[in-house]
Amino acid sequence: MSSETEIQPVIGVIGGSGLYDIDGLENKEWRRVETPWGETSDELLFGTFEGIKCVFLPRHGRGHPIPPSRLNFRANIDALKRSGVTDILSLSAVGSLKEELPPGRFVLVDQFIDRSFAREKSFFETGCVAHVGMADPVSARLLDVLEAESRKLDIPVTRGGTYIVMEGPQFSTRAESELYRSWGCSVVGMTNMPEAKLAREAEMTYATVAMVTDYDCWHTEHDSVTVEGVVKVMKGNADNARRLVKAVIPVLGQKRPLDLSAERALDFAIITAPEKRDPALVAKLDAVAGRVLNKA
Ligand SMILES: CSC[C@H]1O[C@H](OP(=O)(O)O)[C@H](O)[C@@H]1O
Numbered sequence: 001m002s003s004e005t006e007i008q009p010v011i012g013v014i015g016g017s018g019l020y021d022i023d024g025l026e027n028k029e030w031r032r033v034e035t036p037w038g039e040t041s042d043e044l045l046f047g048t049f050e051g052i053k054c055v056f057l058p059r060h061g062r063g064h065p066i067p068p069s070r071l072n073f074r075a076n077i078d079a080l081k082r083s084g085v086t087d088i089l090s091l092s093a094v095g096s097l098k099e100e101l102p103p104g105r106f107v108l109v110d111q112f113i114d115r116s117f118a119r120e121k122s123f124f125e126t127g128c129v130a131h132v133g134m135a136d137p138v139s140a141r142l143l144d145v146l147e148a149e150s151r152k153l154d155i156p157v158t159r160g161g162t163y164i165v166m167e168g169p170q171f172s173t174r175a176e177s178e179l180y181r182s183w184g185c186s187v188v189g190m191t192n193m194p195e196a197k198l199a200r201e202a203e204m205t206y207a208t209v210a211m212v213t214d215y216d217c218w219h220t221e222h223d224s225v226t227v228e229g230v231v232k233v234m235k236g237n238a239d240n241a242r243r244l245v246k247a248v249i250p251v252l253g254q255k256r257p258l259d260l261s262a263e264r265a266l267d268f269a270i271i272t273a274p275e276k277r278d279p280a281l282v283a284k285l286d287a288v289a290g291r292v293l294n295k296a
């Protein structure tokens with residue numbers, strides 16, 4: 001298949017804190033999707049928007065029952081892949097690590113630092129080893145559209161930045177917050193890794209809209225982050241996120257060429273010799289890696 005091959009995108013939206021539904025979808029249906037990795041956070045919401053297929057998943061489940069360390073990221077990403085999703089828009093509440101990124105701003109991050117440690121981070125295990133590239137974890141094409149539509153809607157937006165992923169669920173200590181700032185990070189959150197790594201392994205394009213809710217705890221003129229403070233800002237952010245999602249779907253849903261860095265990420269990534277592969281694991285990888293593993 002050449003890079004000129006056109007595909008019909010299916011848009012997946014992962015809703016973070018405060019975003020447990022999306023409006024404007026037609027033919028809406030919540031459906032459970034079975035995966036070999038266990039239970040997803042919730043049922044997935046299938047629908048169309050201006051004729052474009054969309055799939056929504058509330059990351060923490062409706063009503064927010066699941067904390068960051070207990071999210072089954074593998075099941076969530078596998079279920080989106082299995083449902084035909086090609087492009088993932090991840091919507092996330094984050095704390096700001098820079099003065100110029102106040103609450104209410106949307107940061108279109110282009111890098112991540114993964115400091116999470118209590119999570120399953122790969123679909124590949126003993127019996128089928130793969131190493132995908134993560135140098136550019138975010139799709140510039142998705143960012144272009146998110147940036148252009150945010151500006152049209154007058155949503156305060158910053159293109160570029162690093163999202164540092166902490167394990168949580170407690171917020172950072174002041175020393176941690178200062179450490180992340182000294183590393184040049186823009187925002188801090190608890191969920192985008194391993195989500196972005198798994199999206200790459202599953203050959204889906206990925207971009208995050210990091211919606212600032214607070215200044216974490218480093219800022220001397222603002223109170224340290226609390227859930228109460230986050231929730232107050234989240235409402236306005238969620239309204240803007242809904243407007244933005246509605247604006248980007250018709251643009252992203254148009255036929256487009258393959259995005260090779262993501263959609264062909266597994267072409268040269270699997271190192272385990274075919275005769276050494278574990279058939280049970282290969283079977284589990286059907287949705288994620290069937291394209292390369294099941295080649296004749
Ligand atoms: C409710 S504040 C902390 C919570 O919000 C973020 O989650 P998400 O990315 O799903 O919006 C953050 O990472 C924490 O999980």
Ligand SMILES: Nc1ncnc2[nH]cnc12
Nearest residue numbers: 093094095188189216225
């Ligand atoms: N300050 C913060 N730290 C980690 N996750 C967050 N989500 C929202 N605000 C946050």
